[in-house]
Amino acid sequence: MKVNIGKKILLANEEYALKNKQLLAEKKKLCLNMISSPGSGKTSILYRTICDLKDKIKIGVIEGDIQTDIDAERIRATKAPAIQVNTDGACHLSAAQVNKALENLPINELDLVFIENVGNLVCPSDFELGENAKVVVLSVAEGDDKPVKYPSIFAKSEVLLINKIDFLSAGAQVNFDIERVKIDARKLNKDIKIFPISATTGEGMTDWYDWLIESINNSQGN
Ligand SMILES: Nc1nc2c(ncn2[C@@H]2O[C@H](COP(=O)(O)OP(=O)(O)OP(=O)(O)O)[C@@H](O)[C@H]2O)c(=O)[nH]1
Ligand SMILES: [Mg+2]
Ligand SMILES: [Zn+2]
DSSP states (O other), X not given: OOOOHHHHHHHHHHHHHHHHHHHHHHHTOEEEEEEOSTTSXXXXXXXXXXXXXXXXXXXXXXXXXXXXOHHHHHHXXXXXXXXXXXXXXXXXXXXXXXXXXXXXXXXXXXXXXXXEOOSOSSGGGTOOOSOSEXXXXXXXXXXXXXXXXSHHHHHXXXXXXXXXXXXXXXXXXXXXXXXXXXXXXXXXXXXXEEEEOOTTTOTTHHHHHHHHHHHHHHHTTO
8 A cells, every 4th residue: 555645744734724824813913934945045134124124013933844943043132032942854844843832922012023034045944834925035245046946835825035145235146137026926925925035135125014013903904
């Protein structure tokens, strides 16, 4: 008899994803699952977003990493609550891990929960965590062919953040054509919102913040 273990794992994950979704809906909290390859700038974007919006919204973070709590410590430096989940080698977060982390966040005090997934553009797109939306980050030094090469995550994300655009303004030779990325991402997902940003200089972040605040208002039914 052939047992499809991959399918079983995904089905078990779906159960927890549904629990998380119900909890978040009941509490009217927005939850975003942030996905990118290692080093695209997920933690840097979160750090800057938390600091810039601290007078407007309360943000909590679930940090997924294979090991270490480096990223959670970086977030805690902003005074925002952060729960580190170590996956012990696994290349994505599971909905069960997020379920446990949600229990340890002061969820009633928050407007928004970010999940920083393990740095990986591939399988995190298959594991629903119960989030309201996925946000994919692509930085300009990774190549403008990534939507074509890793289509699943671009097809499933509501937002694409093109990070490190300060490299382009500074004239770095990275051969990154933002227009090509926009066209290829929209071929996979015609409604995807695309914000070119720099977590370092803050360029472009206002449009991202406007989208976040509008999405929080929608999830709170305002
Ligand atoms: N120039 C520039 N550097 C950036 C920007 N955003 C992040 N970085 C740098 O890129 C490196 C990686 O950033 P992180 O925020 O740790 O990236 P990450 O996606 O969280 O990495 P992992 O959690 O390891 O997957 C750091 O050295 C950051 O300072 C940016 O907008 N511009
Ligand atoms: Mg990180
Ligand atoms: Zn994985």
